[in-house]
Amino acid sequence: MLPPKSKKNDGRTSDLAFLWMLTTLGAEWRQWQELAAKWMATQTLGISDKREALGRFFESYIAEYAPYAISDLSLFFKGYQGHKCSSEEFEQIIRSTVAASANIQKGMNYAYEFIDFVVKDVFSEKDNYGNLVPLVLNPLRKIKKGYVATETVRNPLPYRYIQNLRQILCPLPDKTELTIIGQNLKQEEKLLPAWHYRHFKYWVWAQHAGSDWFEVGPELIDKNDPDCVWRTREVTRKGKKITLYQIWSPVKAMMIFIKLHLPLRSSQVRMLDSGEADTWRYENGRWILNTRHDFALGSAKRPFGKGIFRRIYDTMTGLYSTGLYINTNKTADQNKNELERGYIIPWQNEEVLYWLEKLRNWQEKYNP
Known part of the structure; x- marks a missing residue:
């Protein structure tokens, strides 16, 4: 059996079809390889820089920080077990390996353009007028010449803000909690995506921020249901003190949640x-x-x-x-x-x- 090819002789410097990914990184990269080749075939300028930028994106970012997205492209946009891809994270990786600001800009922008192509090619559908409507958001962003790290070129609301808002509304378990959950699983059980360990009772910010509580009879309250968020209030009515039972409605909070995930x-x-x-x-x-x-x-x-x-x-x-x-x-x-x-x-x-x-x-x- 032949040893795996090294980066120096896997043919990547002249391989615009990115077939080197299948031999150097593995067959599970097939979909990324095909999309990279398809995108590169549409390019006419800066071919060498774009080829190098994508190679760095695949090897230094996807393989090291988001390996869950290698065989499932959708996870690059959705995230997995509390981790979500972002421009900030990717930028730090590029800066740790690239010195020249012009090359940092190219690395960020070419990766962004490629992912934008992936969104249009795989994760979009046509509306009734034949216009493509994206079903996911590009977690990367472009940077301008002169490099201003806080500026965004395309999205009015930077993706990291959307991520932060999602976490405020619906806080997912952190790595420590997921580790504890994993340790307590039965032998035949597998660790599920992070949101499976969350219920409406964890939506604390929305419960305190709104007035979405309505009165119910105490018999409607299910104390064993983690999605039944309830409370009591002592009030005076007609000169008598009574106890009110209230349940929190997650409907309005879910409206915000959906808008943070879908266009x-x-x-x-x-x-x-x-x-x-x-x-x-x-x-x-x-x-x-x-x-x-x-x-x-x-x-x-x-x-x-x-x-x-x-x-x-x-x-x-x-x-x-x-x-x-x-x-x-x-x-x-x-x-x-x-x-x-x-x-x-x-x-x-x-x-x-x-x-x-x-x-x-x-x-x-x-x-x-």
Whole structure:
């Protein structure tokens, strides 16, 4: 068996198809390699610099800091187990290996342009007017000549702010907590993505920031449910002191959460349907026939579906995946009947699906 090729003789200096990645880094890099070759084929200037910048991006950043994204590109945008890719992190890596400011700029900007290409090529869909709509945000950013680290070229709200806002609203376990969780797992259990260890009870900032509490009877409170956030208040009514029981509603906080993860307008989020009348029901990552509600419509052969959870059949694999159905689309819905409105986001965003399912279950239990 031949030893693996070193960086010096793996042919990368003249390999614009990035085939060296498969021999030097491994076959699991196939999708990154194909996208890199496809992007490079569209370039006409600065070929050598772009080839070198992508090589550094793959080897120094993805391989070392985000190895979870090697075989699953979507995790580069979503993150995994508390880590999310960012310009700040990538910039530090480039600065540790590159001295010239011009080369730092090229390394950042060419990686950004490549990821922007990936978003358009893989993680976008056409709207009713044929325009591409991105389904994910590019976590990298461009830097201008002269290099001002705090400036952003494209996004009005830098991605690191979006990350911080997500963490404030829905704080995920840190590495220490995940380590403890992993140590307490049973032998046959595997560590799940970080959000699986969170419930609405952890959304403390939203509970204190808003007035989304409503009165309920004490019998409705489930003290064993981590998604049932409740409190008592002593008040005086008609001259008598009484105890009020209140439950916190996560609906408004979920609106903010969805907007921090998906490129949707507030009006679109407000109009999303929980899908309780749909033929198929999304439950714990699987699809089952909806027998929970007697008002469910359609049948297995002719299913009805207007809810946010969308069952998508892949004709190539014969398997089903889960996308998102947005039931409003502003002017594109004009002159359409109700069943033709909206559009599908064919992206199985596990974190968003997890919390949407929690919200639907909460509504069924506490706000029927």
